[in-house]
Amino acid sequence: MRGRLANDMVGRKPRGRDVVPLSSLRVVEIGTLPAAAYAARLLADFGAEVIKLEPGEGDPARRSAPLVPTEDGEAASAWFGYLNFGKSSVLLDAASLRDSLTGADVVICSLADGERAALGLDLHALGKSDPGLIIADVSWFGRSGPYAEYACADAVCRALAGMVKLVGPVEGPVVAPDYQAAIIGGLSGFIAVMTALNARVRGDAGRRMEVSVHEACLALMDLQTADAWFRGAGYPREGINRFPPTYPVGIFPTKDDWIGVTLVTPAQWMGFCRMLGLDDLARPEFTMGLDRFPHADEFEKRFMPKLRERSAREWFAEALERRLPIVVVPSMAGVLASPEFRARGAIVPVRFGGREVEAPALPLHMGATPPRPGGAVPRLGGSGAEPRVRPARAAPMRLRPGRPLDGVRVVDLSMGWAGPLGARHMADLGADIVKVEACQYPDWWRGVDNRPAVFEQRLYEKAGRFAVMNRGKRGITLDLTSAEGVRLVKELVRGADAVLENYSTGVLPKLGLDWARLSEVNPSLVMVSMSAYGTTGPWRECRAYGSTLEHGSGLPNLAGREGDPPTMGHIAFGDAVGGLHAASALLVGLLHRQQTGIGQHVDLSQIECMMPFTAPWMMEQSAMGGVSPRRGNRHPDFVPHGCFRCAGEDAWVFIAVTDDAMWQACCRAIGREEFSPLRSAAERRGREAAIERAIEEWTMRRTADEAMRTLQGHGVAAGVMRAPLELYDDPHLLERGFWQTVDRAFIGPHPHSSLAFREGAERYPVRFPAPTLGQFNAEVLGGLLDLGAEELARLEAAGVIGTEAVPSKRTAKA
Numbered sequence: 004m005r006g007r008l009a010n011d012m013v014g015r016k017p018r019g020r021d022v023v024p025l026s027s028l029r030v031v032e033i034g035t036l037p038a039a040a041y042a043a044r045l046l047a048d049f050g051a052e053v054i055k056l057e058p059g060e061g062d063p064a065r066r067s068a069p070l071v072p073t074e075d076g077e078a079a080s081a082w083f084g085y086l087n088f089g090k091s092s093v094l095l096d097a098a099s100l101r102d103s104l105t106g107a108d109v110v111i112c113s114l115a116d117g118e119r120a121a122l123g124l125d126l127h128a129l130g131k132s133d134p135g136l137i138i139a140d141v142s143w144f145g146r147s148g149p150y151a152e153y154a155c156a157d158a159v160c161r162a163l164a165g166m167v168k169l170v171g172p173v174e175g176p177v178v179a180p181d182y183q184a185a186i187i188g189g190l191s192g193f194i195a196v197m198t199a200l201n202a203r204v205r206g207d208a209g210r211r212m213e214v215s216v217h218e219a220c221l222a223l224m225d226l227q228t229a230d231a232w233f234r235g236a237g238y239p240r241e242g243i244n245r246f247p248p249t250y251p252v253g254i255f256p257t258k259d260d261w262i263g264v265t266l267v268t269p270a271q272w273m274g275f276c277r278m279l280g281l282d283d284l285a286r287p288e289f290t291m292g293l294d295r296f297p298h299a300d301e302f303e304k305r306f307m308p309k310l311r312e313r314s315a316r317e318w319f320a321e322a323l324e325r326r327l328p329i330v331v332v333p334s335m336a337g338v339l340a341s342p343e344f345r346a347r348g349a350i351v352p353v354r355f356g357g358r359e360v361e362a363p364a365l366p367l368h369m370g371a372t373p374p375r376p377g378g379a380v381p382r383l384g385g386s387g388a389e390p391r392v393r394p395a396r397a398a399p400m401r402l403r404p405g406r407p408l409d410g411v412r413v414v415d416l417s418m419g420w421a422g423p424l425g426a427r428h429m430a431d432l433g434a435d436i437v438k439v440e441a442c443q444y445p446d447w448w449r450g451v452d453n454r455p456a457v458f459e460q461r462l463y464e465k466a467g468r469f470a471v472m473n474r475g476k477r478g479i480t481l482d483l484t485s486a487e488g489v490r491l492v493k494e495l496v497r498g499a500d501a502v503l504e505n506y507s508t509g510v511l512p513k514l515g516l517d518w519a520r521l522s523e524v525n526p527s528l529v530m531v532s533m534s535a536y537g538t539t540g541p542w543r544e545c546r547a548y549g550s551t552l553e554h555g556s557g558l559p560n561l562a563g564r565e566g567d568p569p570t571m572g573h574i575a576f577g578d579a580v581g582g583l584h585a586a587s588a589l590l591v592g593l594l595h596r597q598q599t600g601i602g603q604h605v606d607l608s609q610i611e612c613m614m615p616f617t618a619p620w621m622m623e624q625s626a627m628g629g630v631s632p633r634r635g636n637r638h639p640d641f642v643p644h645g646c647f648r649c650a651g652e653d654a655w656v657f658i659a660v661t662d663d664a665m666w667q668a669c670c671r672a673i674g675r676e677e678f679s680p681l682r683s684a685a686e687r688r689g690r691e692a693a694i695e696r697a698i699e700e701w702t703m704r705r706t707a708d709e710a711m712r713t714l715q716g717h718g719v720a721a722g723v724m725r726a727p728l729e730l731y732d733d734p735h736l737l738e739r740g741f742w743q744t745v746d747r748a749f750i751g752p753h754p755h756s757s758l759a760f761r762e763g764a765e766r767y768p769v770r771f772p773a774p775t776l777g778q779f780n781a782e783v784l785g786g787l788l789d790l791g792a793e794e795l796a797r798l799e800a801a802g803v804i805g806t807e808a809v810p811s812k813r814t815a816k817a
Contacts, residue, residue, distance in 0.1 A: 023049060023050030023372065023375075024049050024050065024372045024591060024594055024595040024598065025046055025049040025050040025051040025200075026050035026051070027108075028046070028050075028051040028052065028108040028109060028200075029051070029052045029054070029106055029107045029108050029109070029391055030043055030046050030047070030051045030052065030053045030054070030107070030108065030109040030110075030111065031053075031054050031056065031103045031104055031107045031109070031110050031111070032053060032054065032055045032056065032090070032111045032112075033056045033095070033100070033110065033111070033112045033113070033114055033124070034111075034112055034113030034114040034118070034141075035057075035058070035062045035063055035064065035113065036113030036141055036142065036143070036185075036188075036216070037064060037082075037086060037157075037182065037185035037188075037189070038113070038141055038184065038185045038186075038187075038188030038189045038191075038192060038214075038216045038219070039111050039112070039113035039139070039141040039189070039192060040055070040062070040064070040086040040087060040185075040189070041086050041185055041186060041188070041189025041190075041192070041193075042111055042139065042141065042188075042189040042190075042191075042192030042193045042195075042196065042214075043055070043090065043111050044085075044086055044087060044088065044089060044090065044189075045189065045190075045193040045365065045587070046109065046193065046196065047088075047089035047090055047375075047378070048089060048365045048374035048375050049372065049374055049375075049591060050375070051108075051109070052091075053089065053090040053091070054090070054091055054093055054103045054386070054388060055087060055090045055091065055092050055093065055381065056093050056094075056095040056099060056100060056103060056388075057092055057093070057094060057095055057383060057384070058094075058095055059094060059095075061383045062083060062087075064080060064082055064083040064086060064087075065079070065080050065083045065383065066080060066640075067080045067082045067083060067619075067640060068080070068082075068619075068631070068639035068640050069081050069082070069619050069620065069622075069623040069630070069631055069639070071084075071355070071358075071360055071622055071623060071625075071626035071627065072358070072626060072627075073355045073356055073358045074355070074356050074357040074358040075356065079355045079380070080619075081360070081362075081618070081619040081620075081622035081623055081626070082182060082618070082619040083380070084353050084355060084360075084362075084380040084622065085353065085362055085615075085618040085619060085622065086185075087380055087381060088353045088354070088362075088377060088378040088379060088380050089375060089378035089379070090381050091381050091385065091386035092381035092382060092383055092384055092385050092386060093384065093386050093387065093388045094383075094384040095122075097122065097123065098388075099387075099388040100122060100124065100388075102388040102389055102390050103388040104129070105390035105391060106390060106391030107133075107136065107391075108135075108136070108137065109136075109137045109138075109139070109196055109200075110126070110129070110136065110137070110138045110139070111139045111141060111192065111196070112124070112126060112138065112139070112140055112141070113140075113141045113142060115142075115152075116146075126138055126140060126211065127211075130209065130211050133209070134208045134209060134401070135203065135208060135209045136209040137196060137199040137200065137203065137209040137210060137211075137212075138209065138210075138211040138212070139192050139195055139196050139211075139212045139214055139760075140211065140212065140213045140214065141188070141192050141214040141216070142213075142214070142215065142216070143155040143160055143215070143216050143217060144215055144216075144217045144735060145213055145214075145215035145217070145218065145739060146213055147738070147739060147764070148734075148735040148736075148738045148739045149734050149735045149738060150163070150217070150735040153715050153720070153722075154661070154665065154715065154718055154719060154720040154721075155720050155722070156181075156641065156644075156659035156661050156720045157181045157182055157183065157184045157185055157659075158178045158181065158184075158638075158644070158657055158659055159657050159658075159659050159720045159721060159722040160184040160216055160217050160220060160722070161178065161179075161183060161184050161220055162178070162646075162655075162656075162657035162722045162723065162724040162725070163217060163722035163723060163724075163725055163733070163735075164184075164217055164220035164221050164223075164224060164725070164730075165221070165224045165227065165228070165725045165726060165727050165729070165730050166183075166220055166223060166224065166572070166573070167179075167646070167657065167724050168240065168653075168655065168724040168725060168726050169227070169237075169238070169239075169240045169246070169726070169727075170240070170570075170571070170572055170573070171240065171242075171243060171563075171570075172240075172242055172243055173239075173240060173241065173242050175646060175648070175655070176240065176636075176646050176655060176724060177243075177562075177563055177564060177567075177570065177635050177636055177646075178635075178636050178645075178646065178657065179558075179561075179562040179570075179572035180561055180562060180620075180633075180634075181638065182616065182618075182619065183220075183572070183616055184216055184217075184219075184220050185216070186615050186616055187216070187219045187220050187222070187223065187580070187583070188214065188215075188216030188219040188220070188759070190219070190580075190583040190584065190587060191214055191216075191218075191219035191222070191583065191758075191759040191760060192212075192214045192219075192760070193587055194428060194583065194586050194587055194590060194760075195212035195214050195759075195760040196212070197587065197590035197591060197594065198210075198212075198407050198408065198432055198590060199212060199407065200590075200594055201407065201408065201411075201590055201593055201594050201597065202403075202407035202408070204594060204597050204598060205410075205597065206403070207401075207402055207403055207407065208401050208402050210402070210407065210762055211762060211763070212760045212761070212762060213760060213761055213762075213763075214759060214760040215739075215759055215760070216759075217735075218736075218739075218741060218756075218757070218758075218759040218760075219759035221730070221736075221741070221756055221759070222424065222579050222582075222583065222756070222759065223573065223576070223579040223580070224727055224730065224756075225420070225424070225468070225471055225472060225579065225756060226420060226468055226574065226575060226578075227574070227727035228727045228728070228730055228731070228756070229467040229468045229470075229471045230467065230468060230727075231726075231727045231728035232467065232728065232731065232753065232754060233467035233753070236728065237726050237727050237728040239653070240653070243563065243567060243568065243570055243571075244568065244570065244571050245299065246550075246571070246573075246574035247292075247293070247296050248292050248293045248296060249265070249266075249267060249292040249296075249550075249574065250266075250292045250295040250296040250299055250302075251264050251265070251266055251295070251299070251302070251303075252264070252265045252266075252292075252548075252550045252571075252574060253571070254332055254554065254559055254568055254569045254570075254571065255303075255306075255307060255310050255568075256307070256310065256311060256568070257310050257311060257313060257314055257315040257317075257318055258311055258312060258313055258314045258315075259314045259315060260314065260315035260316075260331060260332070260333075260337075261315060261331070261332040261559075261560075261568065261569050262310070262315045262318050262319065262329055262330065262331060262332060262554075263329065263330050263331075263332050263550065263551060263553075263554025263555065263559070264328075264329050265328045265329075265547075265548045265550045265551050265554075266292075266327070266328070267292060267328075267548060268452075269290035269291070269452070271327055271328065272285065272289060272290060272295065273285040273290075274325050274326075274327050275306075275327060275329075276306075278321060278322070278325055278327070279306050279309040279310070280309065281305055281306060281309065284302065284305065284306075315331045315332075316331060319331050323542070323544060323545060326544070326546050327546060328545075328546040328547050328548055328551045329551075330535075330545065330547070330551055330554050330555040330610075331555070332554045332555070332557070332559055332560065332569050333555070333557045333560070334557060334560045334630075335557055335560070335561075335617065335620050335621050335623075335624035335630050336624055336629075337557065338350075338556075338557045338614070338617070338621060339361060339621065339624060339625060343536070343540045343541065343542055344611075346539075346540060347368070347536075347537055347539060347540060347608065347611070348364055348368070348376065349363065349364050349366065349608070349611045349614065350362070350363065350364060350621075351363070351364040351376040351377035352376070352377040353377050353378065353379075353380060353622065354377070354378070354379040354380065355380050356382075358626075360622045360625040360626045361621065361622065361625040362377065362618050362621055362622050362625075363611070363614035363615050363617065363618050363621060364376060364377070364611070365615075366584060366607065366608055366611035366612045366614065366615075367584065367587060367588045367591065367605060367607065368537065368605060368606040368607065368608070369588065369591060369592065369603060369605050370603040370604040370605065370606070371592075371595060371601055371602075371603035372591060372592070372595045372603065405433060406431075406432055406433025406767065407432050407433060408429060408432040408433040408434040409433040409434075410433075411429070411433070411434040411435065411500050411501070411593065412434065412435045412436075412437065412498065412499045412500050412501075413426060413429055413434050413435070413436050413437070413499065413500065413501045413502070413503055413589070414437050414439065414492070414495050414496055414499045414501070414502045414503075415436050415437060415438040415439065415476060415502075415503050416439050416492075416502060416503065416504035416505075416506065416511075416516075417503050417504055417505040417533070418440075418446040418447050418448065418505065419446070419447060419448050419505065419548075419578065420448065420468075420472060420549060420575060420578035420579060420582065421505055421533055421549065421577070421578040421579070421581035421582045421585065421609060422503050422504065422505035422533055422581075422582065422585060423438075423446070423448070423472045423473055423582070424472060424578070424579055424581075424582025424583070424585075424586075425503055425531070425533075425581075425582040425583070425584075425585030425586040425589065426438070426476065426503050426585075427472060427473065427474065427475065427476070427582075428582070428583075428586040428758065429586060429589060430474065430475030430476055430770065431474075431475060431757075431758050431767045431769070431770075432758075432767065435477065436475065436476040436477065437476070437477050437479060437495060437499070437779075437783055437787075438473060438476040438477065438478040438479070438774065439479055439480075439481055439483075439492060439495075440478060440479070440480050440481075440776060440777075441480055441481060441482045441483060441484075441488070442480050442482070442776065442777070442802065442804075442805040442806075442807060442808055442809050443482060443484075443802075443808075443809055443811040444483075444811060445463055445776055445808050446469060446473070448466060448468050448469045448472060449463035449464070449466045449469045449776075449808075450462060450463060450466045450469075451463045451808055453810045453811075457808070458807070458808060458809070458810060461749065461807070461808075463776065463808050464748070464749040464750075464775055464776065465749050465750060467750065467753060469773060470745075470747055470750055470753065470772065470773040471753075471755050471756070471773075472773070473773035473774065474745060474755060474769050474770070474771070474772055474773050475769060475770040475771060476773065476774060477774060477778075477779035477782065477783055478773070478774025478775070478776065478777065478778050478779055479777060479779050479780050479783045479784060479804070480776060480777040480780060480804045480805055480806070481803060481804060482802060482803050482804075483514050483516065484514070485801075485802075485803050487798065487801070487803045488803050489514060489515055489516060491784065491788065491803075492516065493516070493520075493521070493524050494788050495783075495787065495788070496521050496524050496525050496528065497524050497525050498525075498787060499525065499528065500528075500529065500593060500596065501528065501529040501530065501531070501589055501592065501593060502521060502528060502529075502530040502531070503530075503531045503533075503585060503589065504530070504531070504532055504533070505532075505533035505534065505581075506534075507534065507544065507546060508532075508534045508538050508543045508544055509544060511532075518530050518532065518604040522602060522604070525602070526602060527596055527600055527601065527602040528602040529589060529592035529593055529596055529602050529603060529605070530602070530603075530604050530605065531585050531588050531589055531592070531605040531607055532604065532605065532606055532607060533581055533585055533607045533609055534547075534607075534608065534609065535547035535551060535552060535555065535608065535609055535610055536555070536608050536610055536611075537606050537607070537608035537611070538606045539606065547577075547609065547610075548575060548577075548578070549573070549574070549575025549576055549577040549578030549579070549581075550571065550573075550574060550575050550576065550577070551577070551610075552576065552577020552578070552580070552581065552609045552610050552612070552613050553571055553572070553573065553576040553577050553613055554571075555610040555613075556577070556610050556611075556613035556614050556616070556617060557614070557617050557621075558572070558576075558613060558616050558617050559571055559572075561617060561620050561630070561633065562633070563633055563635065564633055564634075564635035565632050565633050565634075565635075567633070567635075576613065577609050577610070577612065577613050578609075580609075580612050580613055581607070581609035581612050584607060584609075584612045585607060588605040588607060589605075592605060637691065638659065640661075640684060641659050641660055641661050641684065642660065642684045642687040642688050642691055642694070643658060643659075643660055643669075643687065643691065643694050643695055643698060644658070644659045644660065645657070645658065645695060646724065647695075647698050647699045647702040647710075648699055648702060648703055649702045649703060649705055649706055649707040649709075649710055650703060650704060650705055650706050651706055651707070654706065654707045654724075655707060655723075655724040656702055656707045656710045656711055656714075656721055656722065656723055656724065657721065657722050657723075657724055658698065658714065658719065658720070658721045659720045659721075660687075660719065660720070661720055663682050663683060663684070665718060665719055665720065666678075666679070666681070666682070666687065667679055667682075668717040668718045668719055669698075669714065669717065669719045671717060672713055672714050672716075672717040672719055673697065673698060673701040674701070675697045675698075675701070678690070678694060678697065681694075707723040707724065708723055710723075711723050731754060740757070740766055741756065741757050741766075742754040742755065742756065742757070743755045743756075743757060743766065743768060743769050745769050745772050746772065747772035747773060748772075748775055749775070755769055775806070776805075776806055776807065776808060777804060777805055777806035777807075778806070780795065780799075780804050780806070781795060784798075784804070
């Protein structure tokens with residue numbers, strides 16, 4: 004890609020910085036799956052014309068809670084508005100389908116097989132008739148496997164993906180509010196389409212991508228599944244805001260509000276204890292999270308009274324000075340009132356006719372191709388479909404052999420989970436990822452600390468979580484605190500297409516490796532920087548983990564039951580979500596670069612990446628001055644909706660009755676037809692507790708899998724609440740080949756998850772295992788930079804490169 008781009012750009016005048024990269028595209032959205040709608044809206048944000056084909060009664064999401072008043076006194080769905088602003092709405096029939104598809108570039112379809120057949124829509128034939136057409140076929144579970152025809156809802160999908168069982172009090176799980184699977188699945192759909200667009204702009208034919216929302220959610224489980232597999236056992240549910248093996252990782256009351264605290268390293272624990280004046284707890288035997296976790300109750304009796312002495316803002320300010328990952332946990336009102344979020348453009352207007360409400364912005368702060376800031380929600384059938392004369396596409400329209408991103412090179416300066424997950428997506432899709440570590444500062448997901456055994460036994464090569472997150476990457480070592488290390492990484496950047504980094508904001512400028520310096524080396528570079536609050540504003544130096552990102556987004560104040568503290572939904576929610584956004588940003592930037600030769604810097608705030616999960620309630624807060632009460636496992640629209648205990652230890656099934664016909668089927672399935680006269684959700688709401696008792700009487704006589712299969716056989720949305728380790732034996736994932744076995748030095752054969760999308764029946768296979776430290780030094784530095792054996796030996800003797808970690812005090816954290 005690098006050489007071809009340089010040749011193509013000779014004599015071409017670059018376009019201005021106001022280019023909207025997808026402005027020439029027509030996207031047709033068919034079906035009502037929320038994940039598909041979100042993928043299409045992201046394309047609209049970058050300028051695509053998106054035609055939403057709706058049934059006569061409208062997308063069901065138009066009736067989803069929460070509702071906000073419009074200018075004419077009617078109520079409109081905030082959720083529908085967030086999914087669909089910037090689109091046009093056309094009523095679906097054979098004629099409008101035909102006219103919309105004429106001249107289309109991308110089709111995003113979530114119709115079931117029977118619905119497609121009724122419309123005469125054959126996606127395979129459509130692709131053959133237009134070789135350049137990109138098709139994303141989005142569904143809850145993919146088009147094959149035991150669950151392919153299952154009824155589903157957002158929480159059911161997350162339960163089957165392992166996202167629910169470990170969350171909540173010991174006595175039973177509590178699911179987070181809806182729409183999380185939709186956002187995650189939509190991001191994966193967007194990545195799939197952007198991958199195909201990047202390939203097509205280089206001469207490929209269009210690609211047909213099958214996207215599974217269920218498999219997309221599994222990206223959030225990489226840490227827990229890997230840790231459980233290598234331990235041979237998972238962790239139990241330990242209570243609200245407790246997630247072993249890390250402690251503390253939770254939310255605690257202060258004098259006036261709540262703060263989120265995550266302490267991982269020994270230095271952070273000691274700094275926290277000293278900040279509170281509890282120096283006696285800063286002892287060596289408590290330096291690791293696993294050592295602290297058994298003493299959680301004892302510790303909280305000591306430090307919670309201290310936290311109540313000062314305000315959340317005061318603790319946050321001191322934590323910034325001490326570089327501790329502690330943030331305020333805001334309400335929706337707090338988010339909307341934040342001058343810091345507003346200064347960064349993290350809040351945008353969404354218009355329902357003449358009524359404007361506020362919602363989270365797409366958190367991709369693209370330097371050259373910013374997304375549109377908000378937009379108008381379409382009226383049902385408010386537009387007509389017209390055939391379009393599409394601009395001519397470059398020939399030839401055929402698929403090249405290999406993977407869609409073959410020829411792309413990314414220098415990966417990231418560590419941990421978020422950045423490496425974004426880079427792993429690129430690697431799986433064919434990009435050459437050069438991962439840069441240092442012997443003195445390896446990727447901290449290797450588990451490196453200064454205990455002698457870590458180095459003597461090379462334990463840093465035996466971390467399963469590192470292995471699953473860094474497959475397919477060529478790993479090298481360069482000491483970036485040395486002048487030679489900086490010079491060599493700049494040479495790598497000179498020949499690269501992109502750089503991805505997630506250092507704390509001040510680190511790379513001190514090393515001379517920030518955007519300003521690297522763009523001088525490579526003016527067409529795309530660089531994605533990932534930090535907690537972004538690179539601007541007073542909070543830019545905030546240290547963060549994935550849990551910190553959830554804390555700072557406001558999401559915990561929407562989750563849990565009334566009376567509970569703000570409730571986390573994941574041990575490190577923000578990491579995987581940030582990684583998906585990073586991959587999205589890279590693909591948008593690379594497409595624009597290929598079109599124009601212009602590079603750009605992407606300032607990605609990972610806390611802002613979490614804010615789409617709060618969108619309907621932020622809009623409700625904006626419109627109504629408050630948000631609806633928390634409901635725990637219950638749902639504002641679906642009755643019943645919740646976790647039900649089954650036979651066996653801590654065994655649960657999640658059930659969501661999404662419409663009145665499904666309720667009749669549920670009554671038949673459990674043999675309780677005396678409840679069938681309750682034909683509406685409003686009627687069932689009045690007897691919700693009795694209904695829940697009747698269902699649990701039935702489920703407790705069956706295993707969770709038996710209950711799921713029986714209910715699904717009657718068309719009821721139900722899913723086993725899987726634990727992370729159980730996912731490896733899930734029959735649907737096994738039949739679909741989701742788990743791939745990889746053999747790596749120091750570890751041996753172990754399972755890896757796959758991408759959430761694929762082309763046809765085939766997965767993208769794992770290319771090669773995660774690198775051992777410095778494994779590719781000779782191949783990369785010799786092959787790309789022409790360094791000879793003598794020069795490599797000199798660099799190794801000087802400690803600039805190497806293949807073994809050495810003890811060092813870590814001065815920078817991803």
